[in-house]
Amino acid sequence: MSHTRYRIASAGKPRPFPPEAMTRIQETLKRYPTKQAALLPVLWIAQETFGWISKESAEEVARILELPPSHVDGVLTFYTMYNLHPVGTHLLQVCTSISCHLAGAGDLIAHCRKRLGIGLEETTKDGRFTMIEVECIAGCDRAPSMMVNDKYYEPMDEKKLDGLLDQLSGRA
Amino acid sequence: MERVLLARVGKKDSRAIDGYIADGGYAAWKRVVGGGLTPEQLTEEVKKSGLRGRGGAGFPTGVKWGFLPKDTKGKPIYLLCNADESEPGTFKDRLLMEEDPHQVIEGVALSAYAIKCQTAYIYIRGEFYDGARILDRALAEAYAKGFLGRNIMGSNVTLDITVHRGAGAYICGEETGLIESLEGKRGQPRIKPPFPAVHGVFGCPTIVNNVETLACVPHIVARGADWFKSIGPEKGPGPKLYCVSGHVKRPGVYEASMTITLRELIEERAGGVRDGRTLKAVIPGGSSVPIMTPGEVEECATDYEGIVAKGSMLGSGGMIVMDDTSCMVNVARFFVEFCMTESCGKCIPCRAGTAQMYTLLTRICEGTGTMDDLELLIELCGTVKETSLCGLGQTAPNPVLSTLKYFKNEYLEHIMHKRCPAGVCNMAGESAAEPAPVEVLA
Numbered sequence: 001m002s003h004t005r006y007r008i009a010s011a012g013k014p015r016p017f018p019p020e021a022m023t024r025i026q027e028t029l030k031r032y033p034t035k036q037a038a039l040l041p042v043l044w045i046a047q048e049t050f051g052w053i054s055k056e057s058a059e060e061v062a063r064i065l066e067l068p069p070s071h072v073d074g075v076l077t078f079y080t081m082y083n084l085h086p087v088g089t090h091l092l093q094v095c096t097s098i099s100c101h102l103a104g105a106g107d108l109i110a111h112c113r114k115r116l117g118i119g120l121e122e123t124t125k126d127g128r129f130t131m132i133e134v135e136c137i138a139g140c141d142r143a144p145s146m147m148v149n150d151k152y153y154e155p156m157d158e159k160k161l162d163g164l165l166d167q168l169s170g171r172a
Numbered sequence: 173m174e175r176v177l178l179a180r181v182g183k184k185d186s187r188a189i190d191g192y193i194a195d196g197g198y199a200a201w202k203r204v205v206g207g208g209l210t211p212e213q214l215t216e217e218v219k220k221s222g223l224r225g226r227g228g229a230g231f232p233t234g235v236k237w238g239f240l241p242k243d244t245k246g247k248p249i250y251l252l253c254n255a256d257e258s259e260p261g262t263f264k265d266r267l268l269m270e271e272d273p274h275q276v277i278e279g280v281a282l283s284a285y286a287i288k289c290q291t292a293y294i295y296i297r298g299e300f301y302d303g304a305r306i307l308d309r310a311l312a313e314a315y316a317k318g319f320l321g322r323n324i325m326g327s328n329v330t331l332d333i334t335v336h337r338g339a340g341a342y343i344c345g346e347e348t349g350l351i352e353s354l355e356g357k358r359g360q361p362r363i364k365p366p367f368p369a370v371h372g373v374f375g376c377p378t379i380v381n382n383v384e385t386l387a388c389v390p391h392i393v394a395r396g397a398d399w400f401k402s403i404g405p406e407k408g409p410g411p412k413l414y415c416v417s418g419h420v421k422r423p424g425v426y427e428a429s430m431t432i433t434l435r436e437l438i439e440e441r442a443g444g445v446r447d448g449r450t451l452k453a454v455i456p457g458g459s460s461v462p463i464m465t466p467g468e469v470e471e472c473a474t475d476y477e478g479i480v481a482k483g484s485m486l487g488s489g490g491m492i493v494m495d496d497t498s499c500m501v502n503v504a505r506f507f508v509e510f511c512m513t514e515s516c517g518k519c520i521p522c523r524a525g526t527a528q529m530y531t532l533l534t535r536i537c538e539g540t541g542t543m544d545d546l547e548l549l550i551e552l553c554g555t556v557k558e559t560s561l562c563g564l565g566q567t568a569p570n571p572v573l574s575t576l577k578y579f580k581n582e583y584l585e586h587i588m589h590k591r592c593p594a595g596v597c598n599m600a601g602e603s604a605a606e607p608a609p610v611e612v613l614a
Contacts, residue, residue, distance in 0.1 A: 031334045033291075033374055039356030040339055044298075067356075076514075078358035081298045081340035093299075096261045098459055098506060099417040099491055127517060135510060136459075137299045138263035140417035140490070141424045150301035 006077045009085035011054035017064075021049045025064060035065045039075055043082055052083035080134075088123045088130035090168050093147040097136035103155070105142035109133065111158045115165060128169060173403060177387055178427045181271040185308055189313040192274040198319060200393035201227050201278050204285055209393070214286040221397035222409040227345075228458065228487045229564075230476040237287050239369035247376040249289040253280050254352065255296040255303070255383045256338055259458030260510065262490030264413040265383035266426050269296070269303040272387075273310035277596065279386035280333055281320065282393055287379055290330045295350050298339040307335045317533035319395055342514035345564050347380040347425055349516065360518040404429035408475030418441040418493040419449065428476035434464075437471030438493055439472060449495035453578070457487020459507050460567035461575035463500075466578040480599035483574070499596035500579040501586055502570045505533035511568035522565030524599045525556035529572065536583060539590040546583060550576070593608035 028041045042065060046057045052054075056078055062069040062097065076082050094110060096105045109120070112131050116124050123130040139145025142154035153164060175181075192198065219234025253276070257265040266335035275435060276294075284292045296304050311333055314320045322330045335355055343349040346357040351373045353359035367414045372378020384599055388410055392400050401409045408430035414437055417423040421443030428437065434456065438444060445451050451466045456474075461484050464472070468482040479486045494503065512526040533551045535541040559560060560566045576583060585591050590599050 025602075031332075032353070036356035037354060037374070040353065043338065043339065044337060065356075071357075074358055075356065079298070079339035079341050083483075086572070097510065098455075098503075099261055099423070101506065102418050102494065106425070134299070134340075135514065136258060136260035138257050138266040140261050140263050140415065140492075145355060147299065152302070 007084060008053070008055050008058060008076060009074060011050075011056045013056065015050060015054055015056040015060055015062060017044075017046070017049060017060065021045055036067055038070075039067065039072065040079075043072075043076065047082060052086050058117075085126075086123075086130050090129050090148050092129055092131045093134045094114060094130060094131065095135070095136070095137045095143075095145045095147075096133040096141075099136075099140035100144040105133075105144040107158065108144055108146065108156055111161055112165075115162070128166075173411065173427070175427055176386065176391055176403075177275070177413060177424070177587050178272075180275070181267065182381055186271050187273055187310065189274055189310065189317060190571050192272070195396065197274055197390070198317075200390050201281050201319060203326065204282060204393065205329050207327070211286050211288050214282065214393065217336045217397050218283075218286065218392055219251060221388075221392045221400040222407070223385065223388050223392065223400065224408065225382055226384035226388075226412070226489065228259070228485075230486060233381060233385055235470075236369070236381075236502055237283075237379060240287055240379065244377050248291060249287055250373050250376055250378045251280065251284045251287060251289040251292040252347075252350060252373065252378060252380045253269060253292065253294040253386055254345060254347065254350060254380050255294050255300070256350060256558065257300075257383070257488075258297055258342040258345050258506075259460065259488045259490055259491040261415060261417055261455065262488040263415050264489065266300060266303055268413075269300070270306055270384055273307050274314070275387050275390060276332065276383055277307070277310055277314055279389040281314075282389045283381060283386055284331050284333075285329060289379070290332065291401070292331065292333045293336045293354060293373075294333065295336050295338060295344070295354055297344070298310060298337050300337075304335050304337050311335065311408065312353075316534040335535065341516070342510075343564055344518045346564065349562070351378060358516070360516045361564075363561065368593055374463065389530065399560075401423050404431055405473070405475045405478075407477055412515050413473070413489060414441075414474065415488075415490045416493065417491070419445050419495040419497070420493045422448060430473070430478070432474050434469045434472040434474055434479075434491075437491065438469065442493070445493065445495040446536060449497065452496045452498055453500065453503075453575075454492045455484075455490075455492040455494075455571075457485045459492065459510060460489040460563070460570055461485040461487045462570045463503075463578065464574075465578045497594060497596070499537075499584050499592050499594035501533065501592070502537055502594075502596045504575045505530065505537050507566060507571040508533055515564060515568075519559075519561040519565065521556045521559040523567065525560070525565065526551055526568050529556065529569070533572070536586045537592075537597045539586065539597070541587045543587060546587060 028038050032038050058072045062072040139154045144156050145154035180186045223233045224230045295500050338344050343357045344353045346361045348362035349359040366380040414426045426441045454464045472482045508529045512530045513524045517523045532545045557569045
């Protein structure tokens with residue numbers, strides 16, 4: 001856990017939603033009795049649209065949902081899955097919770113660290129990989145478990161990890 | 173016991189609606205919507221079945237439904253399916269949703285009908301991208317078949333189900349944290365009372381049920397409460413999913429009646445601990461319940477009362493098995509670190525207490541702890557347990573107190589002789605794990 005998790009970076013320019021995202025937002029709003037209830041789903045739409053959620057995106061979401069920007073910031077910094085600054089193309093999420101820990105998740109992180117030259121919450125210089133550790137992702141029967149963006153890769157070992165990193169780097 | 177909840181898992185196209193219907197799925201829903209059972213009758217049937225919540229607390233489901241006010245004064249009733257499954261060592265709901273989504277949806281539909289709810293949400297944790305996509309696809313199929321929506325199959329029954337994704341917060345599995353999160357807020361638990369059945373989401377009467385609990389309902393309706401009760405012990409009827417992971421040969425989700433013993437689950441189903449190793453400890457119900465030792469495991473029944481009798485809890489049914497390579501002090505520190513990271517920050521005992529517990533345990537693990545530290549740790553455990561607002565803080569000391577109860581020697585070895593008997597802890601004054609910042613002091 002680091003302080004970067006609580007700071008929302010600026011994109012340096014306004015971030016209006018493209019029309020297709022606006023359509024999704026309108027559809028989402030129909031599913032809830034209040035605009036505020038659509039906040040988490042709309043933030044997901046923002047993240048899917050831009051890859052991360054900037055100060056400007058947060059302000060735009062607040063405007064659309066008629067919420068105080070401070071409320072949106074509070075929610076953004078509470079949940080761990082919203083990227084508050086740009087992340088690599090491939091977000092490596094290594095589970096270090098109990099069963100994965102018992103199965104050697106620490107070795108996976110050490111391996112990534114060595115091979116990619118990055119620590120936790122860091123991004124490679126070419127912008128391809130960001131590595132984070134995550135709490136239990138319910139992959140305990142296939143431990144150690146990890147996710148890259150929205151996909152599970154489990155069970156993992158160093159050899160499989162090498163193969164995966166090769167593939168994601170376009171080297172395989 | 174025949175497979176019930178997992179009967180369709182592993183089948184080709186287990187996710188598709190046609191396969192589900194061909195296996196008898198949605199027959200219960202059609203019968204109920206067609207007037208075969210009133211909401212009151214359905215609730216009564218579930219009460220009679222003895223079904224108890226599978227999320228952790230084990231509260232009787234039908235009784236919970238009965239807490240809804242008779243007159244809601246025009247307010248709608250909401251059903252929330254708790255699919256936030258975040259308890260370390262628990263992975264059964266993911267399997268149910270990914271492999272047999274219609275079973276879950278039919279369970280939500282029938283339960284919504286029973287409590288006269290027209291809007292239900294499936295609150296699924298953010299990490300389950302696949303689960304959410306699979307449920308969305310299944311819901312679209314169910315709408316297309318006319319099983320959901322307005323005036324379902326020509327009846328006056330209306331029901332909308334929406335998948336709502338969380339965004340990474342363990343605490344949203346706590347029912348009032350989940351409710352806050354669904355309202356678009358930080359997922360911080362509420363003080364109870366008022367209970368959700370009276371004042372839940374959007375200020376309306378609300379029922380929150382776990383995925384596995386709801387998945388039992390179609391079977392109760394289809395085969396009757398008596399059949400359900402015929403499975404397992406009197407106080408723990410019906411099929412139960414157990415997640416076994418950690419140092420076992422065959423980790424996985426196992427379906428059994430609650431008459432199965434803990435030993436049978438670990439030794440026979442999961443293949444026992446790895447070769448050449450011996451069993452050291454088991455956490456029977458997700459990371460927040462007290463640890464058990466081989467002595468307790470031997471003849472332990474796996475129903476709610478059976479595990480309580482051995483000093484622990486069935487919880488979510490997530491069983492974490494550890495062999496003799498594990499250091500119990502380190503494990504305790506590990507769980508406390510989890511609680512510290514996931515504490516929502518609302519109440520001070522949990523927010524500051526878990527951080528201080530972590531600091532003390534880290535010292536012990538690193539060989540710089542003193543007997544005073546241990547004494548303070550025990551005292552702090554009491555405070556955090558007694559005064560925290562919700563289950564997270566109330567159970568955070570469990571791993572510490574229970575490891576102290578059974579493995580006090582290990583603590584003493586770390587403190588007095590600067591030695592980790594299992595050889596896990598780095599006693600050089602710096603642990604292998606990164607130090608977590610302790611920022612929050614009361």
